[in-house]
C-alpha cells in the first residue's frame with residue numbers, strides 16, 4: 001500500500017532522464033511544483049560494490065521529496081541487496097525498478113526493457129525487491145519488447161501480484177526506442193484493469209498534453225520527461241489544473257528574460273555542486289533546452305558553449321538580454 005502522503009492523484013511528475021535529472025534539476029522541478037521526482041537509472045551491481053560515484057548519484061535534498069531512486073539490473077539477489085542498501089542509506093519515498101531502458105549496453109545484459117521478454121525473471125526481481133524492503137517499490141515499463149509481444153496489461157497484472165505499489169507506463173516498444181508516437185491507448189487499457197495507481201508517460205510536451213492524457217486514459221498521474229527540459233514551468237501550469245483554474249489565460253508563458261534568468265540560477269547551482277569547470281560542462285545540455293525557440297538561439301548557444309567561466313557566461317547572458 002502507498003502511504004497517504006504519497007497521493008499521486010492528478011499530479012505531474014518528473015521522469016527519470018539519465019544525464020539530466022540530477023539533484024540540481026530535480027530540486028528546480030520540485031520548486032516549480034513537480035508532484036514527484038526520480039533519479040536517473042542506477043546500476044544495482046554498482047550499488048552493491050559501493051561504488052563511490054554511484055552512491056553520490058543517489059544523494060538528494062529533503063526538499064526533493066517525494067523522490068524515487070530507480071534501479072536496474074537482472075539478478076534478483078543483487079537487485080534485492082541493492083534495494084536494502086538504498087533503503088537503509090538514503091530512505092527514498094520509493095524504489096523504482098527500470099523495466100524500460102532500450103539502450104543496447106543495458107538490454108544486452110538482460111536488463112531494462114529486455115526483462116519484458118522474460119516475465120518470469122521480471123516477476124522474481126519484483127518479488128525479491130518488494131520483500132527485501134519496507135518502503136514502496138514501483139516499476140517503470142515500456143508497452144512491450146516489440147509489436148508482436150506487446151501486452152502491458154498482463155505485465156502490470158503480474159507486477160501487481162508481486163506487490164508493486166504503482167506502475168509507470170511509457171507506451172512505446174523497445175523496438176521503437178524513441179521513434180513514432182507513444183500509444184496512449186495502452187495507458188487507458190492498463191488503467192482500466194489495474195488495481196494500483198498508474199502513471200502515464202510519453203510525448204507530453206505541454207500542460208495541455210498532460211490534461212489530454214489524464215482525460216483520454218484516466219491515469220492517476222502524468223510523467224513528463226523531455227517536455228520539462230528547459231521548461232519546469234510545465235509543473236507550475238499543471239498546478240492550475242489541480243486547483244481547477246486551468247485556462248489558457250492563466251498559463252505562465254515565460255519570456256526570454258525569465259528563461260535565461262532560470263538558466264543562470266540553474267548554472268550557479270550546478271557550479272556550487274560540481275565546481276566551475278564540471279558544472280559548466282554539465283550545464284551545456286540544459287542550455288540547449290533553455291534557449292530553445294529563443295530569437296537567434298543558434299548564435300546564443302555558440303557563445304554559451306565557448307564560455308569557460310561563470311563570468312564569461314554572465315557576459316553572454318547580459319549581452320543577449
Ligand SMILES: Cc1cc2nc3c(=O)[nH]c(=O)nc-3n(C[C@H](O)[C@H](O)[C@H](O)COP(=O)(O)O)c2cc1C
Pocket residue numbers: 015016017018019020039040041070098100101140170201202203204223224225226227
Ligand atoms: C535523455 C533521456 C534519458 C532517459 N533516462 C531514463 C532513465 O534513466 N530511466 C528511465 O526509466 N527512463 C529514462 N528515459 C525515458 C524517460 O523517462 C521517458 O520514459 C521517455 O523520455 C518518454 O517520456 P517523454 O516523451 O515525456 O520524454 C530517458 C529519456 C531520455 C530522453
